[in-house]
Amino acid sequence: MTEKLILLIFLGAVVFSLLISVIVFYHFKKFMLKDDNLGPKILKIFIIGNITILFLTFLSLLFIII
Amino acid sequence: MIKFREKEKIVAVKRRHYMVFVLDLLPVLIIFLFLGGALLYFLFFGLPEQLASITNNYFDLKKEELVFHSVFSFLIATLFLWNLSFVIITKHYLDYWIITDRRTIHVELRLFFSRFYSSIYHDKIQDTTVDVRGFLPTIMNYGNMKIQTAGAFKKFIFQQIPDPHETKRILFEESSKYSKIKNNHE
Numbered sequence: 001m002t003e004k005l006i007l008l009i010f011l012g013a014v015v016f017s018l019l020i021s022v023i024v025f026y027h028f029k030k031f032m033l034k035d036d037n038l039g040p041k042i043l044k045i046f047i048i049g050n051i052t053i054l055f056l057t058f059l060s061l062l063f064i065i066i
Numbered sequence: 067m068i069k070f071r072e073k074e075k076i077v078a079v080k081r082r083h084y085m086v087f088v089l090d091l092l093p094v095l096i097i098f099l100f101l102g103g104a105l106l107y108f109l110f111f112g113l114p115e116q117l118a119s120i121t122n123n124y125f126d127l128k129k130e131e132l133v134f135h136s137v138f139s140f141l142i143a144t145l146f147l148w149n150l151s152f153v154i155i156t157k158h159y160l161d162y163w164i165i166t167d168r169r170t171i172h173v174e175l176r177l178f179f180s181r182f183y184s185s186i187y188h189d190k191i192q193d194t195t196v197d198v199r200g201f202l203p204t205i206m207n208y209g210n211m212k213i214q215t216a217g218a219f220k221k222f223i224f225q226q227i228p229d230p231h232e233t234k235r236i237l238f239e240e241s242s243k244y245s246k247i248k249n250n251h252e
Contacts, residue, residue: 006138013142020149023178024156031160031173031181033068033079042159046152053148057141064134 003065010061017050068164068171068183078165078236083208083228087158094151098144105140108133153178163224165237168244170213172222186222188241189248190215196230213237 024046032039070076112133160175170191174182191213198209203226211230213222227233 006135009142013145017145017149020153024152027156027160027175027178031175033162033164039159042152042155046155049148050145053141053145057138057145060134060138060141064131064138 006061006064010057013057014054017054021047021050068173070166071168074169075167076164077167077240078233080163080165080224080227080233082158082161082226083206085202085206085208086226087155090154090158091151094147094154098147101140101143105136108136163227165233165240167240170222170237172224184222186213186215188237188244191237191241192216194234194237196234198230211237 025043028039028043157175160173162173164171164173169185169187171185172183176182193214195212195214196209197212198204198207203209208226208228209230211224211227211233213224215222224230224233
């Protein structure tokens with residue numbers, strides 16, 4: 001029961017994170033100024049952070065399940 | 067993306083001062099530090115008896131298992147806060163004012179998928195005022211700059227921009243140049 005709930009929470013978090021990433025990417029790509037150097041760097045930090053946190057969450061999920 | 071007129075040159079791009087951005091992110095940072103502190107406490111001293119017994123009533127977990135669950139909960143909360151921070155950053159970064167050699171453009175991200183866009187030609191500017199109010203704006207040198215225009219869109223406000231006096235000077239310079247060019251053409 002607990003494992004199922006935790007798995008569901010994790011899947012919800014992944015979907016939420018994907019949704020926000022798509023929205024942020026869409027707005028940056030569409031409304032960023034030409035020759036903007038900082039915008040792509042911000043996006044890179046956002047994606048690297050998101051992947052790292054998701055990976056760590058997945059690891060902690062494995063610890064709980066196994 | 068904004069479409070500029072032919073041969074239109076960007077003179078300055080202004081965004082809100084970084085202090086405004088830091089103040090917007092502060093609640094997120096405080097929540098993160100609070101959660102991080104709570105997690106460290108759980109890791110070093112274990113879950114408080116009362117909390118452990120409450121959780122056990124619902125999930126029937128051992129004390130050691132609860133620590134893993136605390137780490138998982140902390141990471142889920144961190145993911146949420148991380149995404150929230152970038153929603154704030156996106157809002158902050160995609161609100162800007164552009165001064166070109168012909169006009170001033172304001173682009174604002176009100177909500178996601180909702181944008182406000184307006185521009186005024188420099189010959190329509192009647193008056194500009196700078197408003198630096200409060201302790202932080204004074205020492206960090208940021209504030210509002212209001213442009214009074216002759217058109218239907220009466221006021222144009224640069225909100226909490228860094229160095230508003232310098233921006234006013236740039237705008238004044240550009241509007242004088244533009245007015246001269248326009249008068250020569252007429």
